Amino acid sequence: MNETISIRRFRDSDAESVSRLIVDALLTCCGPDYPPEPLGAFARSQTPACMRERGRTTHFYVAEEDGTPMGCAAVGRDPEDPGVCGVYSFYVTPEKQGRGIGRRLMEALEADPWSREARLLTLHASLTALGFYRRMGFDFRDGCAQPDRDGLYMMEKAR
Numbered sequence: 001m002n003e004t005i006s007i008r009r010f011r012d013s014d015a016e017s018v019s020r021l022i023v024d025a026l027l028t029c030c031g032p033d034y035p036p037e038p039l040g041a042f043a044r045s046q047t048p049a050c051m052r053e054r055g056r057t058t059h060f061y062v063a064e065e066d067g068t069p070m071g072c073a074a075v076g077r078d079p080e081d082p083g084v085c086g087v088y089s090f091y092v093t094p095e096k097q098g099r100g101i102g103r104r105l106m107e108a109l110e111a112d113p114w115s116r117e118a119r120l121l122t123l124h125a126s127l128t129a130l131g132f133y134r135r136m137g138f139d140f141r142d143g144c145a146q147p148d149r150d151g152l153y154m155m156e157k158a159r
């Protein structure tokens with residue numbers, strides 16, 4: 001199903017297309033679950049410059065098909081606890097969802113050397129993606145199924 005997809009590390013030249021796919025996924029998929037603002041403000045903050053910074057500070061992966069980024073996801077070390085890695089910027093372009101690209105990206109994050117050294121992966125899940133992360137083996141942190149004030153759910157997975 002997803003044999004035409006390859007997963008590779010982000011390059012600075014991906015910044016514009018990855019920024020666009022994130023804005024598209026946020027507004028199209030998360031729009032029904034969140035108020036237009038601050039969702040719009042968050043989408044506007046996902047600039048190409050922000051992507052290049054993410055590429056410098058995390059291990060940032062891109063799912064590519066025919067030379068075009070169709071998804072992205074990052075893993076980064078917690079500066080206060082080297083045993084914990086955060087998962088960030090997890091998006092698949094709306095028209096390519098449901099084809100296993102998210103799973104491939106999660107496999108890449110879990111195979112990443114930083115996450116292999118960690119004892120715990122953590123993330124803030126949108127309501128939109130909650131079912132996906134549960135499917136990928138993440139549970140609510142401290143069993144708390146309540147969202148924070150931004151409407152995000154703290155989730156974790158032991159390594």
Ligand SMILES: CC(C)(COP(=O)(O)OP(=O)(O)OC[C@H]1O[C@@H](n2cnc3c(N)ncnc32)[C@H](O)[C@@H]1OP(=O)(O)O)[C@@H](O)C(=O)NCCC(=O)NCCS
Nearest residue numbers: 029091092097098099100101102103126128129131132135
């Ligand atoms: C969440 C997201 C990354 C999933 O990517 P995807 O490529 O559609 O997921 P996959 O096709 O790889 O799905 C893998 C499995 O998870 C399941 N799944 C995917 N999304 C799901 C959801 N919202 N609820 C329940 N299960 C879900 C699939 O059915 C599949 O199950 P399987 O094991 O039976 O095959 C993607 O839908 C997305 O970008 N959503 C909008 C943006 C967003 O909210 N990003 C996260 C910000 S925290």
